[in-house]
Amino acid sequence: MNEFFSQLLEQMYQTTWLEAVAVFFGLLSVWYSKQENILVYPTGIVSVLIYIYLTLEYKLYADMGINGYYFVMSVYGWYHWTDSENKPQIPITSNSKKQNVISILFFIVSFIVIRTVLVYFTDSDVPNWDSITSSFALVGMWLMAEKKIENWIAWIIADIISVPLYLYKGLPFTAFQFFVFTVLATWGYFSWRKTLLKS
Numbered sequence: 020m021n022e023f024f025s026q027l028l029e030q031m032y033q034t035t036w037l038e039a040v041a042v043f044f045g046l047l048s049v050w051y052s053k054q055e056n057i058l059v060y061p062t063g064i065v066s067v068l069i070y071i072y073l074t075l076e077y078k079l080y081a082d083m084g085i086n087g088y089y090f091v092m093s094v095y096g097w098y099h100w101t102d103s104e105n106k107p108q109i110p111i112t113s114n115s116k117k118q119n120v121i122s123i124l125f126f127i128v129s130f131i132v133i134r135t136v137l138v139y140f141t142d143s144d145v146p147n148w149d150s151i152t153s154s155f156a157l158v159g160m161w162l163m164a165e166k167k168i169e170n171w172i173a174w175i176i177a178d179i180i181s182v183p184l185y186l187y188k189g190l191p192f193t194a195f196q197f198f199v200f201t202v203l204a205t206w207g208y209f210s211w212r213k214t215l216l217k218s
Contacts, residue, residue: 034192041069042196049200052150052163053109055214060097064090077188080141081133081153089160096164112168113216114162114169122158122169129154151179168215170210178204 048063067089074083092118100109114122130150159173178201183196 024115027092034190037069038073038190038192040068041073042192044069045196046199046203049170049203049207053203053210055211057097060100061091063093067093073190077190078143079145079149079184079188080143081137081149084133085153085156088157090107092160092164096160098102098166099205109166111166111211111217113167116169118167122162122163122173125161126154126173129157145187148180148184149205152177152184168208168211171204171211174204175201175208199205 036203044062045066048059048066051057051059051062067086071083071087071090074080074086133153134146134150137143137149143149155173155177159170159177160171162170179196181197182194182201185191
């Protein structure tokens with residue numbers, strides 16, 4: 020156990036200011052999401068742009084791609100959540116059975132495609148791990164942009180799996196961020212559920 024904490028401290032000393040900035044804006048983004056605040060998107064965009072660079076540097080190619088996807092979905096979500104005169108703000112809703120099936124199929128297809136790319140076209144040493152977290156994140160981001168409560172379930176799973184992945188890759192602040200994301204996503208789920216039950 021002492022060896023684990025020693026290694027963690029050593030990794031923390033080697034953390035770049037860029038990773039710290041990405042973590043700060045990432046945590047802020049999840050906090051705003053839980054609050055149903057439109058600032059979820061601009062803060063998230065800052066974080067994902069930094070993580071595109073960091074994940075490329077650490078050979079987490081699926082996560083790099085997923086951050087590019089987050090960028091696109093953040094722009095879409097920012098537009099979709101916007102409260103304007105012509106378009107009312109969308110409410111929190113729950114998936115229908117059909118939407119659950121689509122979400123599961125989206126996960127399966129994403130996993131197969133991402134894993135195939137990582138195994139045959141990259142030097143990734145964690146293709147399964149990277150594919151699973153990225154596939155859950157793809158589903159979570161899509162459901163969040165649509166303001167579906169199930170987005171939190173996908174995020175919780177992705178975040179839990181990401182903690183040991185980022186520790187293994189030597190990014191302790193990012194691993195810590197995903198631990199906090201897990202807590203915030205759980206809190207977000209219950210907060211959105213309360214709002215959904217009131218409507």
